[in-house]
Amino acid sequence: MSGTAPIVEHVDVLVVGGGPVGLITAYQLSRNLPSPHRVKIIEKHHKSAQDQYGRAITLFPRTSEMLDQLGLADSLAQQCFACRQTVNYDKDGNECPGRGWYFMENMKDTKWDFALVLRQKYQEEIFRQSLRHHGVELEAPYALTAIEILDNVGPNGYKIVATLENGNTKLKSIVKCKYLVGADGGRSFVRRAMNISFDGSSSEDKWVRIDGVIETDLPKPRTYCAIESPTHGNVLWAALDHGATRIGFAFTAERQKAYDEFNEEAAVKEAIASVKPFSLSFQQVDWWTIYVVGQRIARSFFVKDCVFLAGDACHTHSSGAAQGMNTGMHDAVNLGWKLSLVLQGLAKPDLLHTYEAERLPNVQKLINYDKDISRLMTMQLPENWKGNPNADPNEILGKVMAEAATFSSGLGIYYEPDSILNITQRADLSTVKPGQRAPDVVLQKPATFEPTRLQTETPNVAKFYIVLFAGDVAKTKNLLSAFSISVSDITWLFENDGLISWISIFSGPGGPSAYETLGGMPFGRVFYDEDNSAHQRYGIGVGIGTVMVFRPDGWVGTVVELGDEAAKKLENYFKTFLLLKGGIKL
Structure with missing residues (x-):
């Protein structure tokens, strides 16, 4: 059978990547597009066997609002830990009001006035089930191995030829599609295949994240908490769903010297050290990781008039501000309705160019904030710092996070006035302007x-x-x-x-x-x-x-x-x- 021609399948949109961004993109398309439009979503790994718990955990209010308007937020709320309380401790265990994650207590003007904490594993299960309800099943394990863009195809034609490989059988198949969405993560095959530059850099800093069920004497353990550790930077303590907790900390070069190999045992040991003067013990460890901190942004989010990038495929950053999944969700929601209307012939294809025009400036704002926040969390002042060289990074971090508060909550994210979607015709009729969020009332x-x-x-x-x-x-x-x-x-x-x-x-x-x-x-x-x-x-x-x-x-x-x-x-x-x-x- 080795000489058999590959199976050829025709779909309107191929979504590559079965994480939250890919799932939300495919969900919107499957819900909005009438028959006979077809959507296909693939994932390189068996989702049940990939990550047990880790990765993103926090949805901020604007993201929750958008998911609510998609009919998904109630299911998330059923399982989440709704975090409305924060606390910040100095190195001696004393509370320092108004620092760290304090901005989260002032996220008002919305029903979703809290951090919706639910580990990505559980979010994906909800999204997959909702997608299945609209007749689309995540197909895994399938890897995208080649992309060809045809030049002689007219409008609304199958311009993209994608080659897929089944991860189990290694058999190849062909998908012809009108549009392709690369939501395939920081090492995106789609981005590399389309030769899109990924500008930015990685730092020397390494961070550790570890999730599990714990025992502690920390006074307020079921909060979004920061501990100003002299050895592990600004330590994240986040109450998770299902009674678990996440600890995150900087793994400095000095601390790294003690380990020939960094494994789960080492991650637990460093987590215990990071939260001093409080005690910590793990009853079980669900997940842990160590990673290099950096910021990168794709040169383009939309190329060849048919290929999109979304989520980590077009921007990566630290988890310092807890914005990764939120920013990816904004990408998916911005793109979903536009692509739906164009595919149905209700909107001009030019509408698709507003995706990059709107999302890229907001991603750049996040990157700029993240550069400062990630350095401050590692007890370093921002690169272009012009203030007191002896300033306390923890104090400056509180100010930066307060300054970024409406952006971080998402409620203040706006799109600039333009000549297509956000058109100013009378500026004196409302305090809410074109390009701004429509407040819930x-x-x-x-x-x-x-x-x-x-x-x-x-x-x-x-x-x-x-x-x-x-x-x-x-x-x-x-x-x-x-x-x-x-x-x-x-x-x-x-x-x-x-x-x-x-x-x-x-x-x-x-x-x-x-x-x-x-x-x-x-x-x-x-x-x-x-x-x-x-x-x-x-x-x-x-x-x-x-x-x-x-x-x-x-x-x-x-x-x-x-x-x-x-x-x-x-x-x-x-x-x-x-x-x-x-x-x-x-």
Whole structure:
């Protein structure tokens, strides 16, 4: 059978890598793309036999919000350790308020106001099960061994020829696909095969991470904790799911001299030394690792108009700020809805270029923060430090982490205004601008008045939401009337429910009928802002109202005024990136 031609399979998207980033990318595509679109995801290793517990552990609020809008966060919350408390100890075991991970206690303005701690093993199990529910199974062990890009293939054609090898049988097969997503980690085959430079450097610093079930006299063990060790740097102590704990510390060159071989026994011994003056003993060790600290970023995240990189495949950094998986999730969510719309012919292919344009600057911010944080955690001042050369690195670390707080929580991550997705049309209508996260706010449903949340009502299903903050209808009635007349001729705004959905938010307590409150049929689903807190959070006057467009991923796309100009501005916004839908030309 050695001469038999390889099996050839045709799919829309091949996702390479079965970690969280690959799984979330494939999940979105499988959920959003109707039949006969096909998604395939492969992984080089048997997931059950790869890593038992280790790697990433922490999801910050914005990541949890995004996963909530994908329908996944509740399952994570069932198993997680929800960490809202932090503590910082100096070398003598005294508490030092306001240092270390203290910023985590101020992650507000969200239902998910905590660190969701759940080891990657358990997260992946949830993601695989959810993916399976949409008819896609992670295929392992399959390695990608070659990529060929065909030049003579037209739009929406199978431009990529990928060669796969079964890890068990060594048999090769061919997958022809329209797009390929490399989510295959820091040693990405996809990145190397596409000759994409991976700029950056590795340091001389080594860090150790060890997970297990412990006994200790540390006063607050079920927290996100930092211990300012004179021998092991700024030690991480993180309460984990299922009653476990992670200890992380710098393994200095001086400490390394004591070991010819660094094994589990050595990792336990150093962990015990790192948390002095507190005692520590391990009842069981689940996982441990030692690694070199460095920062690298790919020169491009999207090449040949068909190959993407996401997660560690396009950026690696230390675990000092606990941002690795969070940043990869942001990549996956940013890419997922855009690729879904382009594959369905609903959006222009140019939309895909906004993936790199939006994600790369934010990854660069992370790299810059991480360089400083990782050095400070190893008791070194930042490379370009211009302050007191004798400054305490622990004190400076607290300031840097506080400065990076809204970025680290993800709630402050924004995309710059542009001419495609984040378009500024009126800057004075809302304090929330295009390119910024759309804050989650409490609303009331009509008739029952039961509470709900805006993000609950705007799930990420590759759909845009036109959110009409109608204000006080008694004051905005004329503006609403002018707006209604202006949009009445643009039927595609209402006939594309699979692509655009409407929500109306009235300020004040709800009446017995939304129709009677408005004096006519409202736009889309109606919710009440009983105490005006939603309008206040968005900085929208109840006397003038405002129209906002939410992108599928929960960022604001554009903001326009109520009135007779609104329809034209909405039309102009959507026409920058949308295509045909049901024969209606935008």
